[in-house]
Amino acid sequence: xxxxxxxxxxxxxxxxxxxxxxxxxxxxxxxxxxxxxxxxxxxxxxxxxxxxxxxxxxxxxxxxxxxxxxxxxxxxxxxxxxxxxxxxxxxxxxxxxxxxxxxxxxxxxxxxxxxxxxxxxxxxxxxxxxxxxxxxxxxxxxxxxxxxxxxxxxxxxxxxxxxxxxxxxxxxxxxxxxxxxxxxxxxxxxxxxxxxxxxxxxxxxxxxxxxxxxxxxxxxxxxxxxxxxxxxxxxxxxxxxxxxx
Amino acid sequence: xxxxxxxxxxxxxxxxxxxxxxxxxxxxxxxxxxxxxxxxxxxxxxxxxxxxxxxxxxxxxxxxxxxxxxxxxxxxxxxxxxxxxxxxxxxxxxxxxxxxxxxxxxxxxxxxxxxxxxxxxxxxxxxxxxxxxxxxxxxxxxxxxxxxxxxxxxxxxxxxxxxxxxxxxxxxxxxxxxxxxxxxxxxxxxxxxxxxxxxxxxxxxxxxxxxxxxxxxxxxxxxxxxxxxxxxxxxxxxxxxxxxx
DNA sequence: GCAAATATGATTGTATACAATTAATAGGCA
DNA sequence: TGCCTATTAATTGTATACAATCATATTTGC
Numbered sequence: 001x002x003x004x005x006x007x008x009x010x011x012x013x014x015x016x017x018x019x020x021x022x023x024x025x026x027x028x029x030x031x032x033x034x035x036x037x038x039x040x041x042x043x044x045x046x047x048x049x050x051x052x053x054x055x056x057x058x059x060x061x062x063x064x065x066x067x068x069x070x071x072x073x074x075x076x077x078x079x080x081x082x083x084x085x086x087x088x089x090x091x092x093x094x095x096x097x098x099x100x101x102x103x104x105x106x107x108x109x110x111x112x113x114x115x116x117x118x119x120x121x122x123x124x125x126x127x128x129x130x131x132x133x134x135x136x137x138x139x140x141x142x143x144x145x146x147x148x149x150x151x152x153x154x155x156x157x158x159x160x161x162x163x164x165x166x167x168x169x170x171x172x173x174x175x176x177x178x179x180x181x182x183x184x185x186x187x188x189x190x191x192x193x194x195x196x197x198x199x200x201x202x203x204x205x206x207x208x209x210x211x212x213x214x215x216x217x218x219x220x221x222x223x224x225x226x227x228x229x230x231x232x233x234x235x236x237x238x239x240x241x242x243x244x245x
Numbered sequence: 246x247x248x249x250x251x252x253x254x255x256x257x258x259x260x261x262x263x264x265x266x267x268x269x270x271x272x273x274x275x276x277x278x279x280x281x282x283x284x285x286x287x288x289x290x291x292x293x294x295x296x297x298x299x300x301x302x303x304x305x306x307x308x309x310x311x312x313x314x315x316x317x318x319x320x321x322x323x324x325x326x327x328x329x330x331x332x333x334x335x336x337x338x339x340x341x342x343x344x345x346x347x348x349x350x351x352x353x354x355x356x357x358x359x360x361x362x363x364x365x366x367x368x369x370x371x372x373x374x375x376x377x378x379x380x381x382x383x384x385x386x387x388x389x390x391x392x393x394x395x396x397x398x399x400x401x402x403x404x405x406x407x408x409x410x411x412x413x414x415x416x417x418x419x420x421x422x423x424x425x426x427x428x429x430x431x432x433x434x435x436x437x438x439x440x441x442x443x444x445x446x447x448x449x450x451x452x453x454x455x456x457x458x459x460x461x462x463x464x465x466x467x468x469x470x471x472x473x474x475x476x477x478x479x480x481x482x483x484x485x486x487x488x489x490x
Numbered sequence: 491g492c493a494a495a496t497a498t499g500a501t502t503g504t505a506t507a508c509a510a511t512t513a514a515t516a517g518g519c520a
Numbered sequence: 521t522g523c524c525t526a527t528t529a530a531t532t533g534t535a536t537a538c539a540a541t542c543a544t545a546t547t548t549g550c
Binding site: 027 | 505513
Binding site: 094 | 265266267308311312315316318319325339340343344346347350351354407408409410413417
């Protein structure tokens, strides 16, 4: 029973792919924008996100910026300190460990469910994803490749059609992006592409067990690609990192 | 290495047991209060949470109430609809399924980690928990027993010392409380006490494997105690359900 | 009498203004 | 000169006010 689910089905977490349970448009827009900016390294970890500054950049008042920052704090991408303000999260080695352990626990299950629920159209979508990933890798755009890699994992979660787990995976992958940004040591990212291809094959055969194991190995491999010993130092200035002036 | 972790360790999700990544005092107070109220059935699922009304009850402005409601929306306890307002979440059968499946996936792992990291002091704390649970059950206070049961699961997560998974478990248990409130059919809750006792025994022996299996069985059992076919209807009035007139 | 359209009321979305806390700077004393 | 203290500036916490949207009730037409 893989029934599609509308946004008013009693879930509260909107439609198919909204990360944040936010009603309006402006707040959500800022949220998504900052989300992207953080995941794409345009905002360095530890950077202060002044409400005034962000508000001015997006042409919004502090009220809405505040809401956006709080939402991001929930996702673990932003840290808010009392009377000090919001900062881009700077996950420590401990958190990095935990995030990948959590992924290693949850995502294999997701992969199995996805394999079992896989439709032809889903398969096509995943193939498209992989192609995009491949071409990004070929053109040397590592940041984009990383982003697409995350999108691949999220797409799998969507196919599995498990909103609760999917939500968790989304959050974990966002945090993973930050973590990889900070602690990635491996030069090549081709292994990811390989792993994803292998997964796709399992999906095509609707082999849930294989998908589960492949995903687990994949995430453990990602984890082992991290250098979890020392932290990188944050810098950069805010205004230029974001769009609009 | 089970090092204790302070609130400024780079996690952002404050100290040891705060559910919400909120800086101030007032917002968090309202959050926790509503959280308790919802979990203890004092606020029926589907009930509208008017910003004005809640604000007046707590003597706070809409600004802070709004933030609290958004935080609760992230936890899945509140649903926010654009231009319509916030409501106590009313999880559907589908969500109920998913929440318990997620728990069945995550909590056994947590239980194993907890068993391996278990200290004598932790064991004592869990025993206290169980005693409280037992006495609440004896005095017929089912709501309190349910609440304490949840607290028991959360305590295990705390002992496992896995902040990321712990956070997830917290959220899932909160939602479970709502779900149980809506769909519980079994008359007796003594089985829970039994299961918890068995878990405690495994913990005392530091038997991670047993703890894992016991926890999984326990959650599957809880799941099977739900009647997932029709929804209950929400009613009640807000003002009297909350403290302060 | 019933249905549709309009007008009214209430509630949320957003912006701005003030208060409180914190960080930084300048000054004084040992 | 070095360190502690007090003042000042900046930023966040909170409240209030206005605008936009939605639900309800009334009115109008058929």
